[in-house]
Amino acid sequence: MHAHHHTPLPVDQALAAAALWCAQRGERLTDQRREVLAMLLNAPGSMKAYELLAEIQKQRPTAAPPTVYRALDFLVAAGLAHKLDSKNAFVACHDFAHPHHGVMLICNRCHAVRELCDENLEARLAEDAAAFGFRVAAQDIEIKGLCARCAELEAA
Incomplete structure (x- = not known):
């Protein structure tokens, strides 16, 4: 069995690679998507949507749940994040390419x-x-x- 794991890139490099990946797909890594992805990249484990929202609301108290859910839907569809169904949580993908x-x-x-x-x-x-x-x-x-x-x- 050939299994390997990837050493995660520093967050700034991972975000730059993700933006390039999106551009190659004809999509944009918007500020909101970038912010959610950065939180996932910085997290030691997975994060639930409400935890992400709570972090965002520390800077922008009026941020609403749809903001986070739309960003997560995009990140999962683009292969930049995984949804862990068993935990109803999300984790950054370090091998999205x-x-x-x-x-x-x-x-x-x-x-x-x-x-x-x-x-x-x-x-x-x-x-x-x-x-x-x-x-x-x-x-x-x-x-x-x-x-x-x-x-x-x-x-x-």
Whole structure:
């Protein structure tokens, strides 16, 4: 199995890469989208929409929920963020330039999220699904457990 993860770029470089990615797709990384993506990039784990809204309201008290939801919908559709369905939360994607989806390793204790990209696993799942006549639209896989740091703390 060939799995790899990407070392995240510094936030400013990630935002510049995201803006370029959007431009290449004929889309814009607006200020609101950039602000939400920056918060996700800076977060140690995932963030829920209401947490993002609360952060935005610290600067702009009149910001409304649709602002955040529209930005999140765009970021997920553009491949710049993932929605973690099990947590109803969002995390930045650090490998958005590649069309494959990842395996999300979610720590039950600190809620940190690591994304593994495994093209062989993705292909195998698509093949197995096709055997049932099922066409896979998206396949973010969420695996829960303990990150190395929390496992170490629990063992101590």
